[in-house]
Amino acid sequence: xxxLSCSMNTLRGLYDISGVEVGQHFYxxxxxxQVHAQVLITSWVVIAILLGSAxxxxxxxxxxxxxxxxxxxYVLEFIRDVSKTQIGEEYGPWVPFIGxxxxxxxxxxxxxxxxxxxxxxxxxxxxxxxxxDINTTVxxxxxxxxxxxxxxxxxxxxxxxxxxxxxxxxLLPINILEDFTKPLSLSFRLFGNILADELxxxxxVSLVPLVVPIPVMFLGxxxxxxxxxxxxxxxxxYIGESMEGHH
Amino acid sequence: MKNVTDSFVSLVNWPFAGSFGLNTDILxxxxxxxxxxxxxxxxxxxxxxxxxLDNRKLRILxxxxxxxxLQRGAIERLEKARARLxxxxxxxxxxRVNGYSEIEREKxxxxxxxxxxxxxxxxxxxxxxxFEQQRAINQVRQRVFQQALQGALGTLNSCLxxxxxxxxxxxxxxxxxxxxxxxx
Numbered sequence: 001x002x003x004l005s006c007s008m009n010t011l012r013g014l015y016d017i018s019g020v021e022v023g024q025h026f027y028x029x030x031x032x033x034q035v036h037a038q039v040l041i042t043s044w045v046v047i048a049i050l051l052g053s054a055x056x057x058x059x060x061x062x063x064x065x066x067x068x069x070x071x072x073x074y075v076l077e078f079i080r081d082v083s084k085t086q087i088g089e090e091y092g093p094w095v096p097f098i099g100x101x102x103x104x105x106x107x108x109x110x111x112x113x114x115x116x117x118x119x120x121x122x123x124x125x126x127x128x129x130x131x132x133d134i135n136t137t138v139x140x141x142x143x144x145x146x147x148x149x150x151x152x153x154x155x156x157x158x159x160x161x162x163x164x165x166x167x168x169x170x171l172l173p174i175n176i177l178e179d180f181t182k183p184l185s186l187s188f189r190l191f192g193n194i195l196a197d198e199l200x201x202x203x204x205v206s207l208v209p210l211v212v213p214i215p216v217m218f219l220g221x222x223x224x225x226x227x228x229x230x231x232x233x234x235x236x237x238y239i240g241e242s243m244e245g246h247h
Numbered sequence: 248m249k250n251v252t253d254s255f256v257s258l259v260n261w262p263f264a265g266s267f268g269l270n271t272d273i274l275x276x277x278x279x280x281x282x283x284x285x286x287x288x289x290x291x292x293x294x295x296x297x298x299x300l301d302n303r304k305l306r307i308l309x310x311x312x313x314x315x316x317l318q319r320g321a322i323e324r325l326e327k328a329r330a331r332l333x334x335x336x337x338x339x340x341x342x343r344v345n346g347y348s349e350i351e352r353e354k355x356x357x358x359x360x361x362x363x364x365x366x367x368x369x370x371x372x373x374x375x376x377x378f379e380q381q382r383a384i385n386q387v388r389q390r391v392f393q394q395a396l397q398g399a400l401g402t403l404n405s406c407l408x409x410x411x412x413x414x415x416x417x418x419x420x421x422x423x424x425x426x427x428x429x430x431x
Contacts, residue, residue, distance in 0.1 A: 063311070064304070064307060064308060064311065065303075065304065065307065067300065070300045070303060070304055071296070071300055073303075074299065074300060074303055113284075114281065114284065114285060114288075115281075116276055116277065116278050116281050118270055118275065118276040118277065119269060119270055119276050119278070120267065120268075120269065120270070121267065121268040121269060121270040122267060123266050123267065201277075205274075205275070205277050205280070206275075209274040209275075209277070209279075209280075210274075210279060210280065211280075213277070213280050214280050214283055214284060217280060217281075217284045218284065218287075221284070221288070
């Protein structure tokens with residue numbers, strides 16, 4: 001009996017330590033679809049942050065920018081730079097798309113790393129960065145796919161499809177495969193990085209609650225920013241590639 | 248034993264029930280680490296960011312100042328160019344007026360000289376006509392004189408006989424004698 005109770009205690013301890021929830025979701029039923037409510041909630045918070053800062057930024061525009069306006073102009077300049085270097089001369093119409101991708105992913109990642117989401121307890125699952133969920137990243141990656149198809153088709157018409165047999169027709173299967181691997185790699189890269197970051201932090205917190213997770217959290221912040229930049233840069237590169245074509 | 252199985256069951260079947268609430272477990276919700284991270288981020292990020300933003304602001308100010316200076320320079324140059332244009336227009340007007348008067352004078356001179364030439368030509372013509380007339384008159388006169396001489400010669404040849412000859416000689420001798428007496 002002692003042995004049993006001892007083993008039971010060990011199990012309870014293990015259970016407490018392994019109280020890291022992966023794949024646990026808080027579901028809402030919307031029109032016959034099961035949606036991940038925690039992702040929606042955190043997305044709304046992120047969207048609110050972005051819209052609020054956009055509102056603040058454009059509230060009182062000055063010729064010589066004040067501190068806030070200066071900061072947001074700097075962000076915009078950065079995004080324009082990224083789009084310009086990746087897309088080329090006709091980057092203008094794509095700045096809003098690239099900027100939205102970058103800002104949403106960046107603020108999502110950093111909110112996951114910086115906001116104490118876990119203070120709010122959900123009935124099931126827990127709040128985390130929206131990019132922590134594969135659905136968000138797949139949605140973003142598919143948007144990128146649609147964007148670069150649209151860019152190529154609107155620039156070159158049906159001649160866009162000639163790039164599939166461009167070096168030689170032998171590469172046709174690989175070129176077609178690329179259209180599937182692009183969104184796949186985009187979404188899995190972002191999802192995997194963010195999930196791994198948060199998991200590492202959560203596991204470390206559950207093992208050693210204080211001080212030890214801090215370097216990892218900084219690493220997470222760094223990785224989050226890099227991932228947002230990589231996603232935006234790659235999206236811009238794909239768009240630029242489909243507009244420029246092989247020469 | 249039942250507890251053990253319960254714990255296994257609870258491992259398998261995740262508790263589903265529950266509602267929104269606040270998790271007050273400080274260690275689990277991790278606010279201390281988060282605040283440290285946030286603090287460090289703000290402490291170091293603020294300096295970098297404010298440097299960056301100040302530089303950007305300075306750059307903007309510089310570019311605005313530069314463009315204002317350029318604008319001022321351009322306006323000055325425009326004013327100068329306008330003044331020069333005005334001066335040149337005035338000069339051009341003067342030149343035009345001068346040119347008109349010059350042309351008028353030239354025209355007048357030309358007309359005068361032409362009149363003079365015309366007069367000279369007229370005189371020359373008249374002289375020529377007069378000369379021609381004189382020459383014609385002289386010719387006519389010569390001709391008439393010649394004819395008169397021939398007539399006289401013919402008359403002399405036809406009328407000259409012995410008696411007339413003698414009479415003339417005696418008359419001439421008498422005349423010469425008279426002349427000799429007078430000289431003596």
